[in-house]
Amino acid sequence: MRFNRSVPPCSVIPVLIYPDPGIAADWLAKAFGFSVRLRIANHRIQMRAGDGCFTIAEGNVAPNNSQHVQVRIEDAKGHYERARQNGTVILSEPQDHPYGERQYNVQDFYGHRWDFTENHRRCRSRGLEWWRISS
DSSP states (O other): OOOOTTSOSOSOOOEEEESOHHHHHHHHHHHHOOEEEEEETTTEEEEEETTEEEEEEEOOOOOOSSOEEEEEOSOHHHHHHHHHHTTOEEEEEEEEOTTSEEEEEEEOTTSOEEEEEEEOSOOOOTTOTTOOOOO
């Protein structure tokens, strides 16, 4: 893949629509700890989420819950508290799952859904016959 410094260095780059990208970028940074990578006026803003990235674009298309953005994090409980204190709508509190992840789900101020996940322990394969990794 060729390098282009104006494009995020990620293979998949979701684009989320918000009426005011500047307000969205500030809110997402405060609530979730994301950072601005590149701001193109106020109609398009590239954001960093750990080693991933996404773009905020200007528009008035309301989210319809047909997608969720999943983000890997280091500390689900601490991240959850930050999100809660900054006004997210909590859909589920941090829960431990048998596949080794601790996850919680929220909805942001505009209605986009976010799933945050932390690898909190090694997963044992016993009892997970339904779970297969393909390469």
